[in-house]
Amino acid sequence: MRWVPFFCVCLFAADPNYRALRDGAPTDALRTENVELKRDAGTITLKNGQLAFVRANDRPAIAVFTGNGVFRLKPAIPIEASHLNKVTGTPELEEAFESAVFFFTDATYDEVKSQASAMPVDPRAAGVLKNLRDKLRRDRTYGDIGNVEAELLGEFYNPRRGASFRDYLQGKKYGDLRFFMVPSGALPSVGSPEETGLVNVEPNSDRAGIWYLTHLKSEWAKNIASSSEEKRDIASTHYKIDTEVAKGGDLSGSTEMEFTGVMGGARVLRVDLLPTLRVKRVTDEKGRQIEFIQESTKGDDSFHVLLPEGLEAGKKYMLRFEYDGNKVLRDEGGGNYSVGARSSWYPNVNSFLDHATYDLKFRSPRQYTLVSVGKLISETRDGSNTVSEWKSEIPLAVAGFNYGDFKKKSISDPQSKYDLEVYTTSNVPNVLREFTEGMILTPSAMAQNALVDAENSLRVYQKMFGDAPYGRLAVTQQPQFSFGQSWPTLVYLPVSAFLDGTQRWAMMGAQSFRFTEFIDEVTPHEIAHQWWGHVVGWASYHDQWLSEGFAEFSTGLFLEATRKPADVQKFWDRLQTQITEKNGFGQSANDAGPIWLGYRLDTPKSPGAARRMIYPKGAYLLQMIRMLMRDDKTGDQDFSDMMKDYVKTNLYKNATSEDFVAAVEKHMKPPMDLEGAHNMEWFKREWIYGTDLPRYRLEYSLKTSEDGKVRFTGKLTQSDVSADFVMRVPIYMDFDGRVIRVGSVALRGNMTAPEIAVNLPKKPKRVLLNANHDVLAAENTVKEIL
Numbered sequence: 001m002r003w004v005p006f007f008c009v010c011l012f013a014a015d016p017n018y019r020a021l022r023d024g025a026p027t028d029a030l031r032t033e034n035v036e037l038k039r040d041a042g043t044i045t046l047k048n049g050q051l052a053f054v055r056a057n058d059r060p061a062i063a064v065f066t067g068n069g070v071f072r073l074k075p076a077i078p079i080e081a082s083h084l085n086k087v088t089g090t091p092e093l094e095e096a097f098e099s100a101v102f103f104f105t106d107a108t109y110d111e112v113k114s115q116a117s118a119m120p121v122d123p124r125a126a127g128v129l130k131n132l133r134d135k136l137r138r139d140r141t142y143g144d145i146g147n148v149e150a151e152l153l154g155e156f157y158n159p160r161r162g163a164s165f166r167d168y169l170q171g172k173k174y175g176d177l178r179f180f181m182v183p184s185g186a187l188p189s190v191g192s193p194e195e196t197g198l199v200n201v202e203p204n205s206d207r208a209g210i211w212y213l214t215h216l217k218s219e220w221a222k223n224i225a226s227s228s229e230e231k232r233d234i235a236s237t238h239y240k241i242d243t244e245v246a247k248g249g250d251l252s253g254s255t256e257m258e259f260t261g262v263m264g265g266a267r268v269l270r271v272d273l274l275p276t277l278r279v280k281r282v283t284d285e286k287g288r289q290i291e292f293i294q295e296s297t298k299g300d301d302s303f304h305v306l307l308p309e310g311l312e313a314g315k316k317y318m319l320r321f322e323y324d325g326n327k328v329l330r331d332e333g334g335g336n337y338s339v340g341a342r343s344s345w346y347p348n349v350n351s352f353l354d355h356a357t358y359d360l361k362f363r364s365p366r367q368y369t370l371v372s373v374g375k376l377i378s379e380t381r382d383g384s385n386t387v388s389e390w391k392s393e394i395p396l397a398v399a400g401f402n403y404g405d406f407k408k409k410s411i412s413d414p415q416s417k418y419d420l421e422v423y424t425t426s427n428v429p430n431v432l433r434e435f436t437e438g439m440i441l442t443p444s445a446m447a448q449n450a451l452v453d454a455e456n457s458l459r460v461y462q463k464m465f466g467d468a469p470y471g472r473l474a475v476t477q478q479p480q481f482s483f484g485q486s487w488p489t490l491v492y493l494p495v496s497a498f499l500d501g502t503q504r505w506a507m508m509g510a511q512s513f514r515f516t517e518f519i520d521e522v523t524p525h526e527i528a529h530q531w532w533g534h535v536v537g538w539a540s541y542h543d544q545w546l547s548e549g550f551a552e553f554s555t556g557l558f559l560e561a562t563r564k565p566a567d568v569q570k571f572w573d574r575l576q577t578q579i580t581e582k583n584g585f586g587q588s589a590n591d592a593g594p595i596w597l598g599y600r601l602d603t604p605k606s607p608g609a610a611r612r613m614i615y616p617k618g619a620y621l622l623q624m625i626r627m628l629m630r631d632d633k634t635g636d637q638d639f640s641d642m643m644k645d646y647v648k649t650n651l652y653k654n655a656t657s658e659d660f661v662a663a664v665e666k667h668m669k670p671p672m673d674l675e676g677a678h679n680m681e682w683f684k685r686e687w688i689y690g691t692d693l694p695r696y697r698l699e700y701s702l703k704t705s706e707d708g709k710v711r712f713t714g715k716l717t718q719s720d721v722s723a724d725f726v727m728r729v730p731i732y733m734d735f736d737g738r739v740i741r742v743g744s745v746a747l748r749g750n751m752t753a754p755e756i757a758v759n760l761p762k763k764p765k766r767v768l769l770n771a772n773h774d775v776l777a778a779e780n781t782v783k784e785i786l
């Protein structure tokens with residue numbers, strides 16, 4: 001299929017309001033003397049100077065400020081103040097500026113007009129506006145909101161989105177600071193419903209990043225702020241995707257997206273699509289041609305559909321997209337291809353948030369194999385192509401595919417009732433061949449190992465978390481060396497996972513040993529995402545630990561079931577070190593802030609901290625819950641019941657951290673009721689929103705009486721924590737290699753618990769605290785006491 005381009009470019013250019021926003025010049029100005037604009041947590045004071053206005057949709061919509069102004073931000077919640085302090089050195093920001101551009105659909109104009117008089121437009125205003133427009137159309141930057149004019153258009157045409165205010169200011173200290181107060185979500189690309197944000201955009205600066213992002217002050221005051229607030233215009237329900245992969249890796253296709261209106265009145269829809277896939281045509285269910293916006297790939301290239309009339313909430317619709325482009329698949333040599341556009345190779349909305357059913361059809365060169373999600377319905381030859389059709393009646397959060405000169409190996413596992421497939425190539429990609437001249441590396445030789453690990457992972461997870469619904473899993477090789485990825489029913493493993501130790505040694509030397517853990521763990525980690533990420537999603541970046549941390553925890557379960565106890569010990573020790581070890585600034589990852597801040601934890605002084613929180617600390621949080629729920633007789637049964645209930649309650653939904661704690665609360669046991677309030681508030685406060693890491697010291701004696709009985713007396717101290725920090729700490733004893741939990745102590749704040757005395761049948765070899773990594777402590781207490 002080849003489409004004639006340029007056709008629709010004229011269509012969208014026709015929208016006069018969009019053009020006015022993109023190209024309009026300031027027409028009139030108001031003098032500003034000590035004008036104060038309060039926008040949620042931000043206050044803009046225009047001390048002197050003027051605002052020059054650009055009109056669109058019969059109203060002033062852009063204001064260019066020249067003069068002297070000050071921007072102040074007073075965070076709505078302590079966590080944000082603390083984060084701002086970490087990145088800027090002050091918990092409340094104050095920044096002077098001499099020029100700024102506001103985009104607004106709120107009452108800014110009327111507010112200023114009531115206290116200002118007209119004056120001629122400052123000749124500098126046009127230049128300030130042009131500079132910003134050039135920048136937005138040239139750079140794709142961190143915290144980018146896409147096409148701001150298209151976002152504004154969406155608000156013009158649907159007042160139900162709420163009135164917004166966006167401030168791009170050229171500060172004296174920070175040259176490109178952007179403050180957003182947008183009811184439908186401040187940063188759409190972040191996928192969070194939070195309405196207020198501050199982003200520092202300084203290309204090539206380590207200060208660049210999201211400095212502030214949270215809900216409205218009014219929502220916090222009313223205690224209604226939530227990561228699961230509904231902000232969607234529409235919810236996708238079904239995708240019918242027809243894709244043609246050309247020999248060189250170019251891709252063309254069409255997608256029919258069925259969806260339901262969520263927010264009534266929506267007319268401008270933001271649709272995710274890789275910018276190099278150029279949209280040729282959009283039509284609706286009536287066959288009408290629909291306008292759209294997709295600017296050049298240099299900058300603000302987000303894709304927006306412009307509907308002729310507003311959508312009704314609850315009503316079903318369909319849109320059909322036709323597109324083609326390159327840079328989707330890259331030939332890496334040796335029959336290996338990398339799939340560039342991970343989730344944006346087809347037009348979609350709310351990827352990873354909506355769960356939709358899929359019909360997929362691929363036409364691809366016959367010499368290669370294409371593997372997709374769902375179930376293979378048919379595979380036929382058509383000349384030099386293979387045509388394959390895939391279907392998923394189970395709703396999926398996202399669809400993907402892999403492609404290459406694959407050899408397939410498959411089994412049916414009667415225990416997990418899963419069909420398992422492994423797809424590997426016979427040759428490594430070019431980039432690896434350079435390191436290994438003369439060696440013959442055949443990833444397919446290791447396919448059997450991957451199959452066994454996949455089978456064991458599924459069995460272990462099904463037992464603990466309940467059945468995953470898909471019934472099929474394809475484990476596929478990708479050319480990337482050190483990361484994997486998981487789609488429902490389809491996993492990407494790095495090529496390194498298919499090389500044996502000798503081959504890795506040949507390539508990496510001593511470095512390869514450090515890599516061994518990653519190789520051992522990548523398969524169980526990615527397979528765990530079938531549950532954590534796909535069967536149960538995560539609501540926002542605040543909750544990503546429910547996906548990555550749970551996958552990491554699951555890896556620990558897999559190691560318990562398949563490896564020596566010492567290997568499990570090493571796994572948790574390593575995680576503990578990643579959380580607590582100090583970097584060159586004397587900062588541990590844990591010092592960067594609470595796990596709840598997710599990927600925002602990466603700051604100049606804590607690079608890489610986010611990963612260490614979301615993965616290892618996330619894993620520890622679940623391990624702590626598991627150990628609190630463990631029963632001496634029934635083991636993990638109660639924990640398993642709770643996890644199965646959590647999966648059932650949140651099936652195909654996106655859980656928040658608070659949803660998870662609610663599931664724990666529902667199944668909580670008396671030893672977990674540490675505040676006597678019959679809730680798990682303490683766990684949220686300490687471990688999800690807090691950063692305390694306790695230290696423990698156990699002083700004890702073992703006295704043998706004349707009749708041979710042994711008496712243990714001990715005193716346990718908790719320190720380095722907030723006054724209201726509560727925890728239950730278990731004491732273990734090692735009787736000839738059998739490590740048994742003999743009791744636990746509840747502690748509050750910095751304290752030494754009353755002396756404990758226990759009579760023992762015999763003398764233990766060792767006395768241990770947290771032998772099962774029951775509590776994440778600042779120091780590894782197992783090592784300490786050994």
Ligand SMILES: [Zn+2]
Nearest residue numbers: 525529548551
């Ligand atoms: Zn992961």
